[in-house]
Amino acid sequence: xxxxxxxxxxxxxxxxxxxxxxxxxxxxxxxxxxxxxxxxxxxxxxxxxxxxxxxxxxxxxxxxxxxxxxxxxxxxxxxxxxxxxxxxxxxxxxxxxxxxxxxxxxxxxxxxxxxxxxxxxxxxxxxxxxxxxxxxxxxxxxxxxxxxxxxxxxxxxxxxxxxxxxxxxxxxxxxxxxxxxxxxxxxxxxxxxxxxxxxxxxxxxxxxxxxxxxxxxxxxxxxxxxxxxxxxxxxxxxxxxxxxxxxxxxxxxxxxxxxxxxxxxxxxxxxxxxxxxxxxxxxxxxxxxxxxxxxxxxxxxxxxxxxxxxxxxxxxxxxxxxxxxxxxxxxxxxxxxxxxxxxxxxxxxxxxxxxxxxxxxxxxxxxxxxxxxxxxxxxxxxxxxxxxxxxxxxxxxxxxxxxxxxxxxxxxxxxxxxxxxxxxxxxx
Numbered sequence: 001x002x003x004x005x006x007x008x009x010x011x012x013x014x015x016x017x018x019x020x021x022x023x024x025x026x027x028x029x030x031x032x033x034x035x036x037x038x039x040x041x042x043x044x045x046x047x048x049x050x051x052x053x054x055x056x057x058x059x060x061x062x063x064x065x066x067x068x069x070x071x072x073x074x075x076x077x078x079x080x081x082x083x084x085x086x087x088x089x090x091x092x093x094x095x096x097x098x099x100x101x102x103x104x105x106x107x108x109x110x111x112x113x114x115x116x117x118x119x120x121x122x123x124x125x126x127x128x129x130x131x132x133x134x135x136x137x138x139x140x141x142x143x144x145x146x147x148x149x150x151x152x153x154x155x156x157x158x159x160x161x162x163x164x165x166x167x168x169x170x171x172x173x174x175x176x177x178x179x180x181x182x183x184x185x186x187x188x189x190x191x192x193x194x195x196x197x198x199x200x201x202x203x204x205x206x207x208x209x210x211x212x213x214x215x216x217x218x219x220x221x222x223x224x225x226x227x228x229x230x231x232x233x234x235x236x237x238x239x240x241x242x243x244x245x246x247x248x249x250x251x252x253x254x255x256x257x258x259x260x261x262x263x264x265x266x267x268x269x270x271x272x273x274x275x276x277x278x279x280x281x282x283x284x285x286x287x288x289x290x291x292x293x294x295x296x297x298x299x300x301x302x303x304x305x306x307x308x309x310x311x312x313x314x315x316x317x318x319x320x321x322x323x324x325x326x327x328x329x330x331x332x333x334x335x336x337x338x339x340x341x342x343x344x345x346x347x348x349x350x351x352x353x354x355x356x357x358x359x360x361x362x363x364x365x366x367x368x369x370x371x372x373x374x375x376x377x378x379x380x381x382x383x384x385x386x387x388x389x390x391x392x393x394x395x396x397x398x399x400x401x402x403x404x405x406x407x408x409x410x411x412x413x414x415x416x417x418x419x420x421x422x423x424x425x426x427x428x
Contacts, residue, residue: 004036007035007036008034008035008036011035011036011038011039012035014035015035015038015039016035017032017033017034017035018032018033018038019031019032019033020032020033055311056311059311059312063309087216087219090216091213091216091280094209094212094213094216095213097209098206098209098210098213101202101205101206101209102206104202105199105202105203105206108195108198108199108202109199111195112192112195112196112199115188115191115192115195116192118188119185119188119189119192122181122184122185122188123185125181126178126181126182126185129174129177129178129181130178132174133174133175133178235293235296240364240410242293245293245296245364246292246293246296248296248364249292249295249296249299296364298342299341299342299362299363299364300341300362300364300366300420300423301339301340301341301343301360301362301366301368301386301408301420302340302341302420302421302423303338303339303340303341303386303387304338304340304421305329305337305338305339305340305368305370305404305406306329306331306335306336306337306338306393306404307336307338308331308335308336309331310329310330310331310335310404311329311330311331312327312328312329312330313328313329313330313403314327314328315327315416315418316414316415316416316417316418317416323414325407325414326369326371326405326406326407326408326414326417327405327406327416327417327418328403328404328405328406329403329404329406330401330402330403330404331393331402331403331404332393332402333374333392333393333394333395333402334374334375334392334393334394335392335393335402335404336389336392336393337358337370337373337389337390337391337392337393337404338386338387338388338389338390339360339368339384339385339386339387339388339390340368340386340406340420341360341362341366341368341386342362342363342383342384342385342386343360343361343362343363343368343383343384344360344361344381344382344383344384345358345359345360345378345379345380345381345382345383345384345390346359346360346361346367346380347359347380348376348378348379348380349376350396351371351397352397353397353398354369354371354372354397354405355371355372355373355394355395355396355397355398355399356371356372356373356374356375356376356391356394356396356397357369357370357371357373357397358370358373358376358378358390358391360384360390365410365411366408366409366410367408367409367412368406368407368408368409369405369406369407369409370390370391370404370405370406371397371404371405371406371407372393372394372395372396372397372399372402372403372404372405373391373392373393373394373396373404374391374392374393374394374395374396374402375391375392375394376390376391377389377390377391377392378390378391408420
């Protein structure tokens with residue numbers, strides 16, 4: 001007895017030999033199903049069933065993870081935009097404070113300059129009055145000596161005495177004027193010293209504001225730089241040149257207008273202000289680049305064509321010796337199919353192996369195709385938006401079961417749709 005016969009004999013207790021009779025109009029054929037054959041068939045069925053369960057569980061887990069990651073990315077994007085707005089508002093507030101401090105500093109400098117001018121004027125007047133006082137005193141002493149010498153020879157002593165009184169009064173007046181000038185000079189010196197202290201305090205305050213403003217600008221610069229890099233990688237991942245995309249978008253958004261206001265320049269600006277203005281302009285340029293990327297992202301077909309439960313049955317690439325230019329998403333007949341981006345319907349009807357087919361032309365040279373549909377809900381020339389229902393999943397054309405064949409083409413060349421779907425996940 002051979003090993004196969006012994007195996008069949010031992011398995012016969014649980015899987016007895018079965019006979020399958022096949023009858024036709026002319027002949028009758030009997031097929032024997034040995035225990036080993038039955039065991040192999042049951043094993044194959046169990047393996048296929050187990051693989052189906054594992055694949056379905058992986059698909060459900062991936063779907064749940066995809067939804068969770070999208071919600072997390074949306075919350076992160078919202079938090080980042082709020083933080084960016086707060087930093088911009090704080091930067092504007094610090095810039096206004098710096099401008100106000102600069103104006104106060106300029107006013108203080110003007111006051112110091114005026115006080116110094118007054119101080120110099122009072123000093124000049126004081127020196128003139130001291131010189132005049134010295135001259136008057138010298139004249140008084142000369143006159144007094146002359147009077148004393150002439151007094152014994154004169155018969156009228158009252159006149160020289162009156163003359164001496166006049167000189168004394170003039171001397172008192174000059175002394176008062178000199179004392180007043182000295183007091184004014186002291187006040188001017190004190191005011192100038194106070195103005196210098198105020199100017200120094202304003203300078204310190206201005207430096208602090210400029211330092212804080214520079215810190216805010218650095219944070220803004222880091223934030224916008226980090227935000228632009230993923231957007232740049234998105235377009236590179238789908239085979240697009242980011243520079244060409246930016247040029248194309250800016251051509252469509254290049255309007256300008258409005259009255260021009262002459263630009264004023266401060267003659268008291270320093271290197272810190274110039275450096276901050278340069279950095280602020282660079283941040284504005286980067287923000288414009290990021291905003292342009294955002295506009296371009298809105299024009300690309302990045303959404304999922306099927307929002308209900310489905311199963312990936314075939315990817316992009318070589319299949320059965322031929323090129324499969326899209327991805328297959330399997331689901332029940334009638335599953336809603338949605339447009340993955342804004343665009344215009346260029347074809348809606350029957351098309352050979354595609355079956356019922358819809359073509360939508362988007363901007364930036366992209367086109368999407370939706371094949372094997374059961375029903376078509378759009379017509380040629382109709383403009384659709386991202387998320388609009390355009391048809392139902394079906395089994396038309398060359399198809400082995402109900403599914404959606406989804407294609408993305410760049411300038412007529414088929415590209416992997418998963419690169420667009422993954423790109424959408426990277427920027428959410």
